[in-house]
Amino acid sequence: MGVPESITVVVRYDTELQKITRVASETVVVSTNCVFIFLLQTIFECYPAIPKRYPPGSIYMFLNNKGPSEFDILSDGDSIHIGAAGTPQRTKKH
Numbered sequence: 001m002g003v004p005e006s007i008t009v010v011v012r013y014d015t016e017l018q019k020i021t022r023v024a025s026e027t028v029v030v031s032t033n034c035v036f037i038f039l040l041q042t043i044f045e046c047y048p049a050i051p052k053r054y055p056p057g058s059i060y061m062f063l064n065n066k067g068p069s070e071f072d073i074l075s076d077g078d079s080i081h082i083g084a085a086g087t088p089q090r091t092k093k094h
Helices: 015-021 036-046 049-053
Strands: 006-013 025-031 059-063 079-084
Touching (some): 006 036, 015 049, 015 079, 036 049
Antiparallel strands (some): 006 025, 059 079
8 A cells, every 4th residue: 555646736815814824825735635625624723713713604715716615626736715705703802
């Protein structure tokens, strides 16, 4: 059993998310047959402030300039754009 082949995708962030990621874009290496939702979950794990600050429905995503489905299989060279569609959720102070 060999090592799975890998592909490279580029993830781009809008200016609001760049405040969290501190980068405009990054190249990500994933295994072949990686599905979109896995990459998205990985991004949220790397940047936990994104799902904390932006509730479900307030983030937009494009895969090669189209709305992705959860189970779209990523291909080498794909471009993913992620941004904040709404106002960040305010954290209440206790």
